[in-house]
Amino acid sequence: MPLDLDKIDDLNKTLFIHIQLLNVSRPSFIWNYFGHLYKNARKALDLDRIYCKVCFENIKEEYPDANFSSVRRQIGTYSAISGTGNMRNHLLAMHQITEAQAIKKTNKHIVSMFARNRDITSSSQLNEKHGHQLPLMCCKDLLSFSIVENKGFQDFLICNKIVNTKYDIPSRTTLSPLNLNKIYNACVDKTKEQIKLSTNYPTITCDA
16 A cells, blocks of 8 residues: 655655666666655665655755655656656756756766866755765775765764765765766767767777
C-alpha cells in the first residue's frame, strides 16, 4: 500500500532525493533529476513514487525546518513506473531544463574546477556545482567518495563556509555513479569533438 504523504512529518533538511541511474550505457538525462525520497542512505521513505530533485532542493533551501507533508504539493511527484515524457515536460515547464542545457552546465562546472576565481551563485546552484567538482577532486587525488561522510571533511566545509550544513554536502551516491557518469560522458564527448578538429593522424599521450 502506497505511503500516505500527509503523514511524513520529517523536516525537509533531514531528507534528500536519492538518484539511482538505470543500468544502461547512457540513461536518459531525466534520471539525473528524479529519484526516491530518503531519510538516510539506508532508509527509504517512499519507493512507490519518484520526486523532482530540483523542486525538493529549492523547497529545502527555502523551508529547511518545515515538515515535508506541508510542502509536498509543491514538488513534482510521479509514480515510480511512469514514463519519462511527463517528467521531461516538468523539467522544461517548471525549471527550463533541457538535455542540452544539462550537458552544458556539467561542462561549465568541470571547467570551473580548474579556475581560481569563484563565481557567486545561489545555494542550490552551489550544491549542484559541488556535486560535479567533488568527484573530480576524488579522481585527481585518488580519494574514496566516502570522504563526504567523514566528520572532519564535513566540519572543514562548514567551517570555511563552503556549505552551511552537512545536509548541503552531496552524498556518496550522488557523486558516484550519478555525477561521475555525467562527468565521464561530458569528457568523452569533449574529447571526440577535439579529435574531429585535429589532423588526420592525431597523437594522444596519457602522461601528466
